[in-house]
Amino acid sequence: MACSLYIHIPFCLRKCAYCDFLSVPFDKGISVRYVKALIKEIVLRAEDLNASGGPSPLRTIYIGGGTPTLLSNESLKEIFKTIRECFGFSAGAEITIEANPGTLDGSKMEAIVLAGVNRLSLGVQSLDDAELAALGRIHTGDDASRAAALVKESGIENLSLDLIYGIPGQRLKGWRNTLKRALGLKPRHISAYELTPEPGTPLYESLRTGSLRLPGEDEVSDMFYLAVDELESAGLLHYEISNYAYPGYECRHNLNYWRRGEYIGAGAGAHSFIGERRIKNTEDVFNYIELLSSGSLPFDELEEVRKEEAVKEFIFLGLRTGEGIDTRLLKGNASGLINASRALIEGGFMELRGDCLRLTKRGTALYSSVIVELFRAIGLD
Secondary structure (H helix, E strand, O other): OEEHHHHHHHEEOOOOOOOOOOOOOOOHHHHHHHHHHHHHHHHHHHHHHHHHOOOOOOEEEEEEEEEHHHHHHHHHHHHHHHHHHEEEOOEEEEEEEEEOOOOOOHHHHHHHHHHOOOEEEEEEEOOOHHHHHHHHHOOOOHHHHHHHHHHHOEEEEEEEEEEEEOOOOHHHHHHHHHHHHHHHOOOOOEEEEEEEOOOOHHHHHHHHHHHOOOOOHHHHEEEEEEHHHHHHHOEEEEEEOOEEEEOOOOOOHHHHHOOOOOOEOOOOOOEEEEEOOOEEEOOHHHHHHHHOOOOOEEEEEEEEEOOHHHHHHHHHOOOOOOOOOEEEHHHHHHHHHHHHHHHHHHHHOOOEEEEEEOOOOOHHHHHHHHHHHHHHHHHOO
């Protein structure tokens, strides 16, 4: 039974130059209609689960976007009220909301805390103003520092910072400075992502025309290893390719994804995974509103996950994590996976400890290439 809920809020003040996530310009009137539709979906999804035994109290809730903190305090209150009434929260539930540093103030933090949020993910990306400008962010490094302090002052201890490396114009020294400044903000969790230019984004076009240039491949690789060294030296665990946390502060919501746990997704473009079935909502915000206004669920795609695909997901998702995968869970496929991994183990990309197969630091840095080789060896390419 799904015990995790993701809510997508698609509104942004301005789309960042690198972003290809589902987002639309913020409009107060549209946001009110959207929240009304979202609340309707939450109710319908709970009713749907009632027909098969009822929804379980939620262990994790994640409000992402977009920029969820653009919603009015009243809208946030109504969303959380509906979730609580329809599903309930389990004891010690992890309740996360994403925020842009430029959208937080004392009033917003008060509303977030009153709603029950106990974990906040702050989209810092960089603490260097020139790098932030290259990314098209609306805030400065000082804005991010002030926002982090505001979160701490509100009583939310579990602060996560999102950082990006491999930014045009960025150098290893600048990345080191961002890491040190980020640690100085006393987060409990840090996500550090390599910048991936996506076709159709302004950043991609700037790179294509040559007006911007990315750091070299070797320098980006050095940035990855620097993040591992700096953050682990500070006591954070490298528990997933791009994620670091002090012990006990790993993101439980995302761990559920990587362990192939079930989850419900509500909102435009949100994904759900229930009973080996993947469901995707329509990405069209207006179509989403219209469908729910007529009492229809906004499903756009439904896919039954075949056994072979489930095995592949178990492997490539599990190997993203520091704990790796327990090969015993593959039963008849375990020996084949272990045998297929021999060359990668001998090459220093993977290691087998008892029944647990996981990537080494070197393998983690080359995750995509290692997975391709592994699946080729297994015959699942």
